[in-house]
Amino acid sequence: xxxxxTVLAALLVGGIVLAGEPCLTVGMIIGGPKxxxxxxxxxxxxxxxxxxxxxCVEILFxxxxxxxxxxxxxxxxIQQGAKLLFPAGFGYMFPALNLAKRYPDVIFxxxxxxxLADNFGTYFSNVQFAYYLLGVAxxxxxxxxxxxxxxxxxxxxxxxxxxxxxxxARAVNPNVTTYFVVTGAWxxxxxxxxxxxxxxxxxxxxxxxxxxxxxxxxxxxxxAGAFFxxxxxxxxxxxxxxxxxxxxxxxxxxxxxxxxxxxxDGTWKPxxxxxGVEAGFITLGEFGPRVPEEVKKIxxxxxxxxxxxxxxxxxxxIRDQEGNIRIKEGEVWGPMDMGxxxxxxxxxxxxxx
Amino acid sequence: xxxxxSWISGAILYAAPILFPTLGEVMEQRTGMVxxxxxxxxxxxxxxxxxxxxxxxxxxxxVLAAAGVGLLANMVYAWLVVKRNAxxxxxxxxxMFFGIxxxxxIGKPYVGQMAPTLPKYAVLxxxxxxxxxxxxxxxxxxxxxxxWFLLFRTRFGLRLRAVxxxxxxxxxxxxxxxxxxxxxxxxxxxxxxxxGAHLAVGITGTWSEGMTAGxxxxxxxxxxxxxxxxxxxxxxALVFGGAVVLQLQLQARGIGVSAFILDMIPxxxxxxxxxxxxxxxxxxxxxxxxxxxxxxxxx
Numbered sequence: 001x002x003x004x005x006t007v008l009a010a011l012l013v014g015g016i017v018l019a020g021e022p023c024l025t026v027g028m029i030i031g032g033p034k035x036x037x038x039x040x041x042x043x044x045x046x047x048x049x050x051x052x053x054x055x056c057v058e059i060l061f062x063x064x065x066x067x068x069x070x071x072x073x074x075x076x077x078i079q080q081g082a083k084l085l086f087p088a089g090f091g092y093m094f095p096a097l098n099l100a101k102r103y104p105d106v107i108f109x110x111x112x113x114x115x116l117a118d119n120f121g122t123y124f125s126n127v128q129f130a131y132y133l134l135g136v137a138x139x140x141x142x143x144x145x146x147x148x149x150x151x152x153x154x155x156x157x158x159x160x161x162x163x164x165x166x167x168x169a170r171a172v173n174p175n176v177t178t179y180f181v182v183t184g185a186w187x188x189x190x191x192x193x194x195x196x197x198x199x200x201x202x203x204x205x206x207x208x209x210x211x212x213x214x215x216x217x218x219x220x221x222x223x224a225g226a227f228f229x230x231x232x233x234x235x236x237x238x239x240x241x242x243x244x245x246x247x248x249x250x251x252x253x254x255x256x257x258x259x260x261x262x263x264x265d266g267t268w269k270p271x272x273x274x275x276g277v278e279a280g281f282i283t284l285g286e287f288g289p290r291v292p293e294e295v296k297k298i299x300x301x302x303x304x305x306x307x308x309x310x311x312x313x314x315x316x317x318i319r320d321q322e323g324n325i326r327i328k329e330g331e332v333w334g335p336m337d338m339g340x341x342x343x344x345x346x347x348x349x350x351x352x353x
Numbered sequence: 354x355x356x357x358x359s360w361i362s363g364a365i366l367y368a369a370p371i372l373f374p375t376l377g378e379v380m381e382q383r384t385g386m387v388x389x390x391x392x393x394x395x396x397x398x399x400x401x402x403x404x405x406x407x408x409x410x411x412x413x414x415x416v417l418a419a420a421g422v423g424l425l426a427n428m429v430y431a432w433l434v435v436k437r438n439a440x441x442x443x444x445x446x447x448x449m450f451f452g453i454x455x456x457x458x459i460g461k462p463y464v465g466q467m468a469p470t471l472p473k474y475a476v477l478x479x480x481x482x483x484x485x486x487x488x489x490x491x492x493x494x495x496x497x498x499x500x501w502f503l504l505f506r507t508r509f510g511l512r513l514r515a516v517x518x519x520x521x522x523x524x525x526x527x528x529x530x531x532x533x534x535x536x537x538x539x540x541x542x543x544x545x546x547x548x549g550a551h552l553a554v555g556i557t558g559t560w561s562e563g564m565t566a567g568x569x570x571x572x573x574x575x576x577x578x579x580x581x582x583x584x585x586x587x588x589x590a591l592v593f594g595g596a597v598v599l600q601l602q603l604q605a606r607g608i609g610v611s612a613f614i615l616d617m618i619p620x621x622x623x624x625x626x627x628x629x630x631x632x633x634x635x636x637x638x639x640x641x642x643x644x645x646x647x648x649x650x651x652x
Contacts (some may be wrong), residue, residue, distance in 0.1 A: 190552055
């Protein structure tokens with residue numbers, strides 16, 4: 001018996017030696033399933049791109065990790081040798097910060113966080129700015145002049161996306177009204193369907209959303225023959241082939257590989273990294289079969305203007321629903337202002353609370 | 354007016370998945386069994402129906418498979434409670450956690466997948482967006498008078514209720530409490546799982562972990578609210594379905610109502626019922642509810 005164990009142990013060690021030492025061990029945890037055609041899939045795909053670009057990297061990965069268990073799972077990854085960790089859910093910020101204090105030689109990159117430490121940085125895409133493009137597309141596609149937006153929670157980033165959606169639509173179609181509905185959960189498929197139906201019955205014919213995964217919304221819109229714009233993963237297109245106008249996908253693969261390289265080279269510095277379409281942090285998807293050439297052309301023009309910086313979606317004057325000026329004439333809100341929205345733009349029907 | 358109609362239409366749709374488990378639980382409690390495992394049974398039904406619908410390309414086969422699995426799972430509950438004299442609440446909770454876990458395992462490969470859903474039939478003509486339901490919705494409401502008739506207008510129902518009042522006396526009158534409880538548990542298992550299946554392949558066309566979002570517990574609350582009567586249970590289910598839809602429709606009309614407050618409605622109603630009809634509830638509740646029946650000495 002003892003001999004068998006010894007042989008097995010020798011084989012195991014041999015196996016590891018044969019496979020070669022990984023140049024870097026990278027860990028990631030996500031709060032949902034990795035194939036949700038949404039936020040979690042976007043994070044996971046970025047990690048897979050990193051692995052593809054840097055085959056010497058060893059990957060540790062765990063999905064469906066509750067916030068309360070994040071610290072333990074991340075710590076076990078550190079004990080397995082992880083030197084770069086992606087706690088890839090907004091709620092993991094404080095558990096990860098705690099660990100960052102205890103393990104100063106491990107680097108943490110958190111999506112959307114607002115805290116920094118010597119070994120703790122953040123990243124995210126300038127989603128709100130890109131969402132303006134979906135608004136342009138929706139404004140051009142709507143026939144009823146009513147477009148709908150479904151949010152999971154009424155937080156600043158969701159309100160910002162709805163505002164951008166509305167501002168984009170108004171830019172090309174001044175008569176558009178946007179209807180905003182909150183489900184009260186990042187994932188509640190039954191409620192998402194009910195919310196979609198409420199918007200469709202209200203007369204909305206283009207629907208956008210900010211949820212973990214809008215699969216159920218996309219299918220409901222498809223069945224009703226209306227239009228859908230996708231976010232946060234382009235994988236949702238297959239659920240609504242006819243309703244699909246276009247969409248936004250969070251695409252961080254190249255960036256993750258850059259970060260891993262910086263960690264290897266020892267050049268990594270903590271920072272709040274926020275980039276948009278211009279840097280490939282977020283990608284405008286292909287257009288659906290029912291989108292006219294002219295609409296495609298206009299949307300792509302706006303995309304070029306956004307990339308060149310000529311277009312500033314949040315340039316004042318912008319008024320809220322009560323008519324109060326929230327962004328003054330000459331004032332421009334940038335990426336780090338997106339957490340400040342607790343109001344909705346004039347012309348949106350719905351409550352920001 | 355069209356606003357009112359679309360509200361009613363939505364209320365009916367979202368009442369259906371909760372009506373199935375509620376009807377089953379009414380029958381179970383009428384034989385003296387409290388089953389807190391409904392949430393687990395619903396999740397099991399949802400994951401199995403979606404998986405089978407995906408694999409066979411037939412949503413009805415999915416519903417059928419869910420019904421079968423729900424039956425088997427609730428047989429485990431019934432066996433523990435009836436044969437092993439296990440504590441009903443503890444067994445029910447165990448069944449719930451089992452259902453949550455196993456449904457996540459079964460559903461894992463089907464997250465983010467597409468599967469066929471049940472075809473919808475509109476009452477008001479083929480183009481209407483409202484009153485457009487799959488057959489399970491019609492079935493749920495059809496079952497309400499059927500269960501009521503079974504419970505209160507048949508000899509079988511009388512025996513069933515007798516077991517819930519006093520298994521010993523029912524036994525003396527020639528009714529087998531064990532058989533009754535197994536039989537009703539089988540029905541309740543099927544109903545709860547079909548309710549979950551309706552969420553997965555009827556309403557949403559997706560599977561996501563924990564997608565029943567507490568509906569199994571709302572069903573238990575509705576049983577108390579209905580005072581063990583299927584006809585009143587419909588009212589409760591409609592109030593719940595109506596609350597879900599109303600909140601979203603009000604938002605779409607620019608009237609802000611907290612989603613969290615409306616989510617509490619079914620529970621608040623149940624508490625109110627207990628508060629107002631407190632004595633009455635105790636009076637109508639099956640006398641042997643929740644008690645372990647150790648059997649009667651056979652001569």
